[in-house]
Amino acid sequence: MARAKSIGKSVSFLVLLVLAFVFLFPFFWMFLTTVKSDGELFLFPPSWVPQQWMWSNYLKTLQAVPFLRFTINSLIISVTNVLAIFFSCSLAAYALARYSFRGKTLVFNAIVASMIIPIHIIILPQYLLFNSIKWLDTFLPLIVPSLLGYSLGTFLLRQFFLTIPRDLDDAAMMDGAGSLKILLKVYIPLSAGAFITIGLFMFVFQWNDLLRPVIFLSSRNKMPLPVGLINMMGQYTVQFNLLMCGALLSIVPVMILFLIAQRYYIEGIAMTAIKG
Amino acid sequence: MKRNRLLIVTLLLLLAAGFCVEAAGQEESSASGVTIKYMWWTPVYEPYIQGAIEKFHSENPGISVEYETLAFDPYWQKVQNLFAAGNPPDAFDMSVVFVWDFADKGSVLDIEDFVSRDIDKYYRKPIDMERYPDAGGKPYAMPYQWVASMLYYNEDAFDAAGVGYPTRDWDYETLIQTSKKLTADTDGDGKADRYGFFSNAAHTFLDSMIKAYGGEVLSSDYSTCKITEPAALQVIQKCVDMIQKDKSAPVAASYDALLVSGGEMFRSGKIAMTIDGSYMIDSFKDVPFEWDATMVPKGPVKRSIYGGPDGISIAKTTAHPDETWAFVKFMTGADRPKETWIPGGVSITKSVASSSDWTDMHKQWISEPKDLLDAAQYMEGADFCTKWLEWRINTINAELAPAFVGQKSVADAARAAKAAVEKVLQSK
Amino acid sequence: MVRKKYEAWLFLGPSLLGLVFMIYGPVAAVFGLGFTHYDVLRPAEWAGLSNYISIFSNPLFWKVLWNTVYFALGTGVVGIFFSLILAMLINVDIPLQGIFRTIFFLPVVVSMVAASFIWRWMLNSHFGVFNYLLQTVGISGPLWLDDPRWTMFGIIIMTLWKMVGYNMIIFLAGLKNIPREFYQAAQIDGAGWSTRLFRITLPLLSPTTFFVIIVSLINAFLVFEQTYVITNGGPANATLTFALHIFNNAFLYFKMGYASALAFLFFIIILLVTMIQIGLQKRWVYYD
Numbered sequence: 001m002a003r004a005k006s007i008g009k010s011v012s013f014l015v016l017l018v019l020a021f022v023f024l025f026p027f028f029w030m031f032l033t034t035v036k037s038d039g040e041l042f043l044f045p046p047s048w049v050p051q052q053w054m055w056s057n058y059l060k061t062l063q064a065v066p067f068l069r070f071t072i073n074s075l076i077i078s079v080t081n082v083l084a085i086f087f088s089c090s091l092a093a094y095a096l097a098r099y100s101f102r103g104k105t106l107v108f109n110a111i112v113a114s115m116i117i118p119i120h121i122i123i124l125p126q127y128l129l130f131n132s133i134k135w136l137d138t139f140l141p142l143i144v145p146s147l148l149g150y151s152l153g154t155f156l157l158r159q160f161f162l163t164i165p166r167d168l169d170d171a172a173m174m175d176g177a178g179s180l181k182i183l184l185k186v187y188i189p190l191s192a193g194a195f196i197t198i199g200l201f202m203f204v205f206q207w208n209d210l211l212r213p214v215i216f217l218s219s220r221n222k223m224p225l226p227v228g229l230i231n232m233m234g235q236y237t238v239q240f241n242l243l244m245c246g247a248l249l250s251i252v253p254v255m256i257l258f259l260i261a262q263r264y265y266i267e268g269i270a271m272t273a274i275k276g
Numbered sequence: 277m278k279r280n281r282l283l284i285v286t287l288l289l290l291l292a293a294g295f296c297v298e299a300a301g302q303e304e305s306s307a308s309g310v311t312i313k314y315m316w317w318t319p320v321y322e323p324y325i326q327g328a329i330e331k332f333h334s335e336n337p338g339i340s341v342e343y344e345t346l347a348f349d350p351y352w353q354k355v356q357n358l359f360a361a362g363n364p365p366d367a368f369d370m371s372v373v374f375v376w377d378f379a380d381k382g383s384v385l386d387i388e389d390f391v392s393r394d395i396d397k398y399y400r401k402p403i404d405m406e407r408y409p410d411a412g413g414k415p416y417a418m419p420y421q422w423v424a425s426m427l428y429y430n431e432d433a434f435d436a437a438g439v440g441y442p443t444r445d446w447d448y449e450t451l452i453q454t455s456k457k458l459t460a461d462t463d464g465d466g467k468a469d470r471y472g473f474f475s476n477a478a479h480t481f482l483d484s485m486i487k488a489y490g491g492e493v494l495s496s497d498y499s500t501c502k503i504t505e506p507a508a509l510q511v512i513q514k515c516v517d518m519i520q521k522d523k524s525a526p527v528a529a530s531y532d533a534l535l536v537s538g539g540e541m542f543r544s545g546k547i548a549m550t551i552d553g554s555y556m557i558d559s560f561k562d563v564p565f566e567w568d569a570t571m572v573p574k575g576p577v578k579r580s581i582y583g584g585p586d587g588i589s590i591a592k593t594t595a596h597p598d599e600t601w602a603f604v605k606f607m608t609g610a611d612r613p614k615e616t617w618i619p620g621g622v623s624i625t626k627s628v629a630s631s632s633d634w635t636d637m638h639k640q641w642i643s644e645p646k647d648l649l650d651a652a653q654y655m656e657g658a659d660f661c662t663k664w665l666e667w668r669i670n671t672i673n674a675e676l677a678p679a680f681v682g683q684k685s686v687a688d689a690a691r692a693a694k695a696a697v698e699k700v701l702q703s704k
Numbered sequence: 705m706v707r708k709k710y711e712a713w714l715f716l717g718p719s720l721l722g723l724v725f726m727i728y729g730p731v732a733a734v735f736g737l738g739f740t741h742y743d744v745l746r747p748a749e750w751a752g753l754s755n756y757i758s759i760f761s762n763p764l765f766w767k768v769l770w771n772t773v774y775f776a777l778g779t780g781v782v783g784i785f786f787s788l789i790l791a792m793l794i795n796v797d798i799p800l801q802g803i804f805r806t807i808f809f810l811p812v813v814v815s816m817v818a819a820s821f822i823w824r825w826m827l828n829s830h831f832g833v834f835n836y837l838l839q840t841v842g843i844s845g846p847l848w849l850d851d852p853r854w855t856m857f858g859i860i861i862m863t864l865w866k867m868v869g870y871n872m873i874i875f876l877a878g879l880k881n882i883p884r885e886f887y888q889a890a891q892i893d894g895a896g897w898s899t900r901l902f903r904i905t906l907p908l909l910s911p912t913t914f915f916v917i918i919v920s921l922i923n924a925f926l927v928f929e930q931t932y933v934i935t936n937g938g939p940a941n942a943t944l945t946f947a948l949h950i951f952n953n954a955f956l957y958f959k960m961g962y963a964s965a966l967a968f969l970f971f972i973i974i975l976l977v978t979m980i981q982i983g984l985q986k987r988w989v990y991y992d
Contacts, residue, residue: 008897012796019790020807023865027810029833030822039564042544046833088722091715099712107716107723114727116978118926120947121967122730124954125737129725131361131744137354148722179711208815210929215955218354220319220346226817230933233821234347235319238540240825247818258813262806265813269870270877273915356958360744381745526830527847546830666957670937677940681851692763699762703962704741704751 033244034058041241054241061245064236069221070228071253077142077213077224078206082199084146085153089198092149093157094183098169108158115151119211127215141216146202153198156271160194161187197268200261207254225250309338310599312366314588316343317351324616331613332606339599359383359591366600367607370417370589372405376662378589379408379416385590386414390601398624402585405657417587420608421621423554424583424651425480426642427451427573431566433458433470433548442549444571444647448485451549451573452514455524458548468523474538474550475518475525477676479658479668481551484582486511487656488575493672494659494697501697503672504690507577512676513686520682527681542567553582554620554648557641561619569642571651583655586621622649667700731971737964744958755965764941765949765966771856772946776924778860779867783924784916786864787871792905794872795879805876809869816866820933823862824849827934852940859930859943867923871916878912879905907990914989918981925974946970 033041035053061067096108130141164187172182188195210226217223223231229246236242258265316325322345329341344365346354352374358364364383378384391403402422406415429442437458442451455472462469476482483493491507494500502508518525526541539556541547543563551572560567572581588604590597606612610625614633619641623629629649638645658668675693678684684692713720738755742748759765794804811819826834827848835845846854886904895903906913928947931937937944937952944952950970954963 009796009798012793013798013800016790016793016798016804020804023807023811026819026822026826026865029826033825042831044831045836045839046831088718091717092719095712095715099709101709101712104712107720110723110728111719114723116922116974117727117731117971118922118947118974120926120928120950121734121971122727124950124960124964124967125730125733126726127954128733128744128960129730131357134361134363136357136361145722145726147718148726149719154719179708204813208813208817210815210817210932215951218346218350218357219344220350226815229817229821231347231350233933234349240821243821244825247821251814251818254813254815255810258810259806262809266805266809266873269873273874273877273912274881353955360958381743383745527850663957670952674938674941674944677938678852681847681939683853696764703758704754704959 030244030248033241034248036241038239038241041239057241058245058249061232061242061249064242065228065232065246066221067228067246067249070223070225071250073139073222073228074207074224077139078203080139080143081146081206082202084143085150085198085202086195088147088149089153089157090183090188090195092154093161094179094187096154096158097161098179111149111151111154115155123211123215130216136216137218137222139222142206142212150198150202152272153202156198156268157191157194160191164190193264196261196264197271200257200265201268203257204254204265309340310596311340311342312594312596312600312603314341314343314367314603315351315355315365316345316369316588317348318618319345319347321345321616321618324613328607328613328616331611332603335606335611336599336602339596339603341603362593364591364593366594366596367588367590367604370406370587372417372584372587372657372660373664375406375417375587375589376408376660376664379411380662383592384416385592385594385597386411386416387418387590387601387604388414390605391415391418397626399622399626399629399652401652401655402583402587402624405584405660406587417585417589418604418608419585419587419624420612421618421623422583422585422652422655423621424581424648424655425484425551425572426554426556426569426620426648426651427549427551427571428542428556428560428567428569429549430542430545430547431568433460433545433565436460437548441568442570442573444650446570446573448488448514448573448575452518452522452524455518455549456522459522459524468526470545471526471541471547472524472549473518474541474547475515475680476538477512477515477673477680478538480553480582482511482515483658484572484580484656485515485575487580488573488578490575490577493668494661494701498659498661499698499701501694501701504687504694509686509690512679512690516679516682516686519680554622554651555618557620557638558618561641569647570644571647572654579654580656581651581654582658583651584657584660585624587624620648622652663700663703667697671696671700734964734967734971737961738968739965740961742960744960748961751961755962756969758962759965759969764944767941768944768946768949771942771944772925772927774856775860775863775927775945776921778857779863779927780917780921780924782860783864783868784871784913784920786868787916788875788909788913790868790872791875791879795876805873808872811866812869814866816929817933819862819866820930823858823865824934827858827862849935850939852938852942855935855939855942859934862934863927863930867920871920874912874916875909878909881912882908910989911991914981914985918978921977921981922974925970925977 032048032050034057035050035055036047037052037054040047040051096104126141130136135141168186169182172186177185208226210230213224213227214230217227220231229250232246233243325343325345329343333340345351355365355368370378370384399422402419403415406417406419407413408416427442427446431441434441437460439454439457442454451473458470458472459468460470461467486493486503486508489507489511491505491511492502493508495502503512519527526547538547538550539552539559542550543560545565557569572579588607590600590604594600608624610628612623614637617623617634617637619638623634628634635645638648642648672693675696676689679686679689737748739751739753740748741751790808794801826832829835829847829850832848834848838845848854848858882905886908887900890900890904926947927945928951931943931945931948932951935943937948946966950963950966953959953966
């Protein structure tokens, strides 16, 4: 029995090892491509060690397109979205978790149901709406919706809030605290983990989002990284070395963030599944 | 209390930053006089256009021009968005591919009066291509240049194969036969490393070949698709045969800018000849081999060369039509600084086109610039009309692609293409 | 303890505005716009059912539907299978579990655009490394992105690489939730691995699997970014998926009415598929 088990373990380990290399290969290839020269790119069979390490490609990329601006735009959009959902979701979750009023179930169900409505469907009328109020080509259409709620965030926070003992509320109220104060001083600090999780989700999602910026923005100086990269592809269609530089530079921040905070991110995903 | 104050302040600061970024993105603008907005594609030419605009400013102190440039696809998205928002640029570069769409929607100004004053100075045909028949045949864009397809060839490849260079007397049959001689397996691995030609369904190549054999892509009233007729069908078959039978052209499903294109294959030396727009001269400037270009070959019925104007249109709702026309006239006339001449572009003004400056500039790259100038008399478009993007690029290329990769017979693919194209033409 | 009820409505204010103006309002708008012809520059005109008739009589639509279903089956169904296997492999008591988990999940966090760049280059028919690697094991690779028959397959492979880690995490959580006692009891009864798998693991995992299937299928139907970035729907419309088709009609041709009809249809299809799943749930999902 023990033999079989350890053979099973070894086989698992080996298979996983091979798969791990397979999964990491595209990243390796991306990096390799970034340091190849234009001519070396189109060698077939492809070269595995660059003839010359063209680190200058990174410089070329930064000069070819306003990469810094793209990054700053991404940063602004991502961070403000995170703050926006902290605002709207904590308020809504608090109301749903701690108050009873007519229509509460309806509102809650409406929020949950809205989670399966795909963005691709409602983005058309959103475009027309934002067009009519002249918000197109500004960051507003990318941020305001988060100020007006984020269903998954509200849902998760509400579930979390429900687990906080009501005694804490009572104690705070006896000290004369109003509801808002209770939310800020009691609930939010106790749910720090949940906030970090939904904050991470939103940050990564916004950093990587292509659909909304490509539809709502058109000026080059407002483009976040994904759109900036697409633009770069239009101008430097087949200069894959530069394109890979762009891709690599764009994923480094998120990769670092993820490696630092992966516990929260991964647990968060598991959480959505369990609660869902 | 402190913490949420901090939060609110941060949120507001970042929102403010967002607005500032947007405001800061505006290009230069002037405080006095009339201000007009101009947009064009190809950001690479910004320094030259900037120079031209500065010259215009010095000659027209009461008018100041704000400008913006974007790459082709995002440029059109932004222009269309601006029109949709009711805030279009006063002047903007117009592609002959879209001029009907804009005219049809009543977005651009008819410039017949402006143009007719000096009509003799200009090449007629490109201006005619900017005319929209459904609105009295008025022109809706003023061309500043026209471009035409040329036959590019890799001299080193020809030398290696011991074959004579193409001349303007070539016809398509010669091209097809020579292609076979230029296909070579240089490293002996059984696969061709260089092909003779890049055969595809691109409008810069296929449509003119069809016309040269007496065929048509669309009927003259733009209502039916005629590629199932014998002449057109025969041409498509020849193009497909180059890939599948002769193996003298590589397999590529579509001439799509997203994939490795004919231009790129020529640059990397993988194909010896390609027919492409004269604007490709710019991207071939720095290739590591000797190359040249000549006229597109003739067909049995006639010589037809794909070409068309690049022009500037004026928004119908512009608040300053006269000032905008003054700017457009400057940008399209003899005053346009020669630093802004785009390699492979021919000025609409005949005197400029035949000037020694222009010839000298192009002699750097092609041995006979006259081969490009003379293309004007054979120039035909690719049936530009409304919804052109949808039926020519997205539909015809998609429906013919299976034939080019050998998965469908040419007749079947053409039939499917005809049905799909006519569906688009009839749709609203 | 009395809480003022108006406070609840105040707190819900932003979210309610969002539900109305950003979500449900647009759904109603898309429904209405589907009955018009509207190009944004000129006022909308009533078109009755002509958009829908146009959709169903257009062979392109059926191709788009097929492309999307093919993709959904490839990444949804096959992907779930792979995710589960990965999760089960990692769940075994082996060293470096955390590192493996991170490695397989890494592709999930990078942007789809960046991933698309990488794979567009790797799958390049003439210079890509993918075909080169196939060559070394004796397979003559197809012309991936140039061949209408193989492009979608290439995009499916790319999406599997990108998304398998996500469901793997969910399955890992689900597996960890299965109480050890079951396996211990099974061992005492002398049950072999296949009995353990089919009688314990899979049934107890079924709520998780159910969740994964629903979410993965919906997300697979929505595929947009890869097809937009890598192939733009080509070649020969082989990778033209529903979301991209809607995008083209709305933002390339500015046919807002037609695009809305497509979008609403899309919504109904997704809703139907989800409801069918939920209905079937009683048949195979085991809740304790």
